[in-house]
Amino acid sequence: MKSVLVPLANGSEELEAVTVLNILRRAGIEAVSASLDGHPIRGSRGTMLITDTGLEEALKRDFDMVVLPGGQPGTNNLKADARIIKLIQRMAAEDRYVCAICAAPSVLATAGLLDGKRATSFPGALDAFPQVLREPQAVVEDGKTITSRGPGTAMDFALTLVERLAGKAKRDEVEYGLVRV
Template sequence: MAKKIAVMIADGCEEIEALTPVDVLRRLGQDVDMVGLKDLAVTGAHQIKLTCDKVLDDSLLDYDMVVLPGGYQGAQNLRNSDQLMALMQKRNQAGKWNAAMCAAPMAFARYGLLNDSDYTCYPEMEKEFASDVTNGRHHEDIVVVDSSKHIITSRGPATALAYAYKIAEVLGVDPAPQKEAMLYNFLATNI
């Protein structure tokens, strides 16, 4: 049975980070919704127009995974949403998986999700939200999974494929066929 994944999309999002998980997880046969923070129509950080499947509502609690892309403005918009914060805190309390990359861990920091957690983010970004995190442990790995907190984090645009594949793995979906088909394995050994 396919897993349900929501990718939160806000104005100013980093398009690569928003669309890569959608693309990879749909290729892997998963049920992925692009969820607009406020509207179905969103403009990314590089003026790419995105059309979401739905707008944020309480159904966010029903997803197996919620994914937050970065992009500084987009991450700020996600961070500043009290509605999203309340839903993400409920998801966290229920032990559901959540993921954020690049600048988006700033939202997790505000929500309290990074407390006592291992995480990563865009270089130096952790300094911006350090005062919002209690006993968090920042790492410089490409992707960091904190299984005890049900959180996945990643660094930035170039790590979007590794992030998407890790999301699949955590959800019990084997990404190996797509890693091969999308030439990820070739890239990993030749870069």
């Protein structure tokens, strides 16, 4: 079974985090949420989220993909955590999926993972990184780096992640069950 780590920090965007976790789990993909300090987190809109585990425990195993939700100050909290930077750099070096939505692509850029790559983000989140080839689409893929714009694109983003890990037929099955059309 494919596995995905979704690290959460205080101030992470709830809609992005929960949408990604929910859709991955609907597809039968093991999606593990992990808080930076092992405690419940308060999202960017004040919602309390209880994670599956703490980051220290999660880092003891390997994942096929890591997904960083955006939101503030969650993105800045992820960016300031050396364990997150080391994790995403290692996963990229091992040719595993490294994904981010909303402001969180700036975490990838800070780690040097978007240099010369195509990416998207919440408007303005990548302005400090001229080395990133910014694109306006809802979801942008460049190799095994997948980025998305924000809460309104979270479902498209999550379905893209399902397709990459489990195939188009599984994406279609999950999407059909969501009654999007």
